[in-house]
Amino acid sequence: MTTRTGLDLDPHGLGGVGDTARWMAASRARESRRPDRLFHDPYAEALAGPDGHLLLTHFHPRHANDDGNPFLPIRHRWFDDYLRECVAPGTQVVGLGAGLDTRAFRFDWPDGVVLYEVDQPAVLAYKRQRLTGAQDRCERHEVPVNLGDDWPDALTGAGFDPARPAVWFVEGVLFYLPEQLARRVLRDAARLAAPGSRIGLDLIGTGIFHFPYMREFLRRLEEADSPWVYGTDDPAAVLRECGWDDVVVTEPGWPGANFGRWRPEWSPAGDLPNLPRIFLVRAGRS
Structure with a gap:
């Protein structure tokens, strides 16, 4: 898909949401080049592709001449810390x-860790x-299946x-899914999660869809056939309703997320409506 700016967002046939993963890889590559980097990903540059830097400026033109959207490296580091804390030998x-x-x-994983990567076949x-x-x-283990299909059966297969307890992570995914599907994914994960399991994920608030500053960014996501469609202002309630606790x-x-x-001036003040909010969430199964 070629945008109005002439950038081909899908040169590898990944399609829609799958191709935004290259944008995330480009962000990790940029962070990895910083002397004060929050993490180092030596594989990100290859995954982003030769036009990765163009993806960064396309989706975040306001950050074209600075160090980029600060949330992306913060989020990735938060998930790094979550996994390092929760994953024990044999997990x-x-x-x-x-x-x-x-x-x-x-990662330097503990002994005996088994990692399952669930995603679209083309992306893997x-x-x-x-x-x-x-x-x-x-x-x-690669598990090539769409989250809208029977991924629990593919995962157990x-x-x-x-x-056995497991540690789950869902980074930068749920807001691309319709609400019913996002909740179903969380419920299915809870159904497969033995007591002692943990989950880490991120969600967005509904204010993102109303805040004028976000309109151009959201338009570009729609143009890329990867719109954000789901937000919630009560992520704890969503997790509890989907079978998780200890949220x-x-x-x-x-x-822990700075x-x-x-x-400080980037954080919403209190509970004012229609301001963009981003939530990093941990929960468990008791």
Whole structure:
């Protein structure tokens, strides 16, 4: 798909949401070049492709001449910290909508970890092609299935054991899904999650769809056939309604989600309506 600016957003046939994963890879590559980087992803540049820098400026033209949207590296580092804290030797780990995630290759995983990457077949095939020669640092299983299809059956068919606790992560995925599907994904994960399991995910508030500053960004996502469609202003309630408990919600700029990058003036003041909010959420199964 070629945009009005002439940028081909889908040169690899990934389509829609799948191709926005290259944009995320480009963001990780940019962060990895910083001397004060929050993480280092040596595979991101190859996954972003030669036009990765154009994706960054296309989706965030306001950040064309600075260090980029600060939320993206903060979010990725938050998920890094969540996984490092929760994953113990022998843990099952499941990435739903794992996209072009490279933690299987760049983490020092504990012994016996088994990682399942669930995503569209084209996305996983693209990653496999671009990372030829990269070495898994844990046992890794690709689960090529769309989240709108029977991914629980595909996951268990790949070896996942619902009787054992698991650590789940869903990074940058749920707001692309219609609400019913997003909730179904969370319910299905809870159904497969044995007691002691954990989940980490991010959600957006509904104010993002009303805030004038966001209109151009949202338009560009629609143009790329990857619109944001789902937001909630009560993420804790959503998680509890979908079968999870022990819910902890944080936001960029709060303790544990700052890393020296988020300025106080960027955080919404109180509960004023129609301001853009982003939620980083952890929950469990007891």
